[in-house]
Amino acid sequence: MATSRVVLDVGGLRMRYGTTDVLRDVSFQAYQGEVLCLLGPNGAGKTTTIEIMEGFRMRSAGQVEVLGEDPARGDERWRARVGVVLQSWRDHGKWRVRELLAHLGRYYAAYSTPSIARPWDADRLVAAVGLTEQAGRKIRTLSGGQRRRLDVAIGLVGRPELIFLDEPTAGLDPVARRGFHELIEGLAGETTVLLTTHDLAEAERLADRIVVLDGGRIIADGTPGQLAEQIAGEDEVRWRHDGRGHRHTTRESTPFVRGLFDRYGAAIEHLEVRRASLEDTYLSLVRHAETRAEAEPRNQEGRLR
Numbered sequence: 001m002a003t004s005r006v007v008l009d010v011g012g013l014r015m016r017y018g019t020t021d022v023l024r025d026v027s028f029q030a031y032q033g034e035v036l037c038l039l040g041p042n043g044a045g046k047t048t049t050i051e052i053m054e055g056f057r058m059r060s061a062g063q064v065e066v067l068g069e070d071p072a073r074g075d076e077r078w079r080a081r082v083g084v085v086l087q088s089w090r091d092h093g094k095w096r097v098r099e100l101l102a103h104l105g106r107y108y109a110a111y112s113t114p115s116i117a118r119p120w121d122a123d124r125l126v127a128a129v130g131l132t133e134q135a136g137r138k139i140r141t142l143s144g145g146q147r148r149r150l151d152v153a154i155g156l157v158g159r160p161e162l163i164f165l166d167e168p169t170a171g172l173d174p175v176a177r178r179g180f181h182e183l184i185e186g187l188a189g190e191t192t193v194l195l196t197t198h199d200l201a202e203a204e205r206l207a208d209r210i211v212v213l214d215g216g217r218i219i220a221d222g223t224p225g226q227l228a229e230q231i232a233g234e235d236e237v238r239w240r241h242d243g244r245g246h247r248h249t250t251r252e253s254t255p256f257v258r259g260l261f262d263r264y265g266a267a268i269e270h271l272e273v274r275r276a277s278l279e280d281t282y283l284s285l286v287r288h289a290e291t292r293a294e295a296e297p298r299n300q301e302g303r304l305r
Helices: 046-054 097-109 122-128 144-156 174-187 200-206 224-230 253-267 278-295
Strands: 006-017 020-031 035-039 061-066 082-085 162-166 192-196 209-214 217-222 235-241 244-250 269-274
Touching: 006 046, 006 192, 020 046, 020 192, 020 209, 020 217, 035 046, 035 200, 046 061, 046 162, 046 192, 082 144, 097 122, 097 144, 122 144, 144 162, 144 174, 174 192, 174 200, 192 200, 200 278, 209 224, 209 278, 217 224, 224 278, 235 253, 244 253, 253 269
Parallel strands: 035 192, 035 209, 082 162, 162 192
Antiparallel strands: 006 020, 006 061, 209 217, 235 244, 235 269
16 A cells, blocks of 8 residues: 655656657656556657656756655665666576576675665565566576566566556566566555556556656546546446437436436336446547647747747
């Protein structure tokens, strides 16, 4: 369960490449033990935001604190508290699973202090990510789902307080995806997770909170339920009456259905209510943001005033 301790604190973050503003006044926080999902279409600024928080990219302006430190000045002791899951570790294909994790763990051991936990024991970490049967195998022989679990194990080997996961299930089959979701759910409450994904069902399942980026700006921040309240998607009600099919969209499906039964009673057949999903809400948010952006005045160079 998330606590009130702030792990990520981003305020007024701006990023500009030449005359192009990639991030504009981005502000949000994440708390200890929270799973925070960053959503947005391609080009929204998600990867740039994450790279700044990881300390891999310098920002143009704004304030960023990660575990109480500015990532632009983070030292090795700070980095030992942060886990990063990259898309692939293919250059380690000749290593065996257990020996690679043990090797990496020795680097983190040098930074262990009372405030920084000792790294995972390799065998315990292998078991934690569900790779016990593959512990002695070479990495290049693993399946896609097993490789993704190993990627997470590499990110977790130093027992980080915070882990970044950038589209971690891209390309995984449904079985591997489900296993990965279970792994992330097992981290909840102990490790803060910042996740990016294009899979809205994944976001809805894993995230305690969702931040939506579009055009370099935050357009929504809240739980899936709170986002649905901010921009209520419409429920769809379908039914049959006197042999004819009917369809109606409404933001108040419960009183509408009650009214149907008050009017027609048992003559209503095949009633179905499709609730507005996170996908409906997300698409509605992005459409509204794009409409607002198109209406904003621009200067002669095309930049927003």
